[in-house]
Amino acid sequence: MDIIVEQFAQARLITAEDREVPVSATLRYLVGDPLAVFVDFPAEAALHGEEVTWTFARSLLDQGLRAPAGEGDVQIWPYGRTRTVLEFHSPHGMAVLQFPASALRRFLVRTYEVVPCGHEDLAGVVERGLSTLFGGV
Template identity: 55%
Template structure:
């Protein structure tokens, strides 16, 4: 059975007016998809009233804790000593979300305990992944 970690935490959505709005979010990591992390935002944070989950590279989150990182839809950078900013881009627009750096670091530490850095490939079953991708089991 693959390890799945969930860590509820708080984030701050930065509105276009510069206001901060507290949000409960859930950070997830699964050994079945060892290269990725997930952040799920509540339905109250989306334009269409649906829960939103972003999935991106665990390494991107790690890199963004100490220096600006990312291209495309997700950008991450440190904001002072205590916070980290995640910027998400979609066809509907852009969202800026601040996290306490310690919460993200705790989550990453737990994920590395489940699947150490560099050990991600040993947890991947290429045949099973291709089968799922191509509509099999």
């Protein structure tokens, strides 16, 4: 069975009008996908009224808590001492969210307690990826 680390987090969506709208999110980590973290947003927080999940590297979250990180669809950086910004880009637009840095750090620590950095099963990740790519189960 896959060990899952889940943690609820309250974020603030920064709108184009520079307003802050409260948004709930669930942070997830799966031992079966040890290099990634997932951020789930409920339907009411999404543009199209459907739940949305963003997946990105656990190392990106770790780096972004300390300094600006990311060059692609997900960018993360500290905002003052108590907040961290996660910026998500998609073909449908961009979302900028501020999370309490303490909540993200707590989640990250919990993931490292389950799978320490450098102890990820990379062979298993590659095997599952190739199986998915070539139509295996």
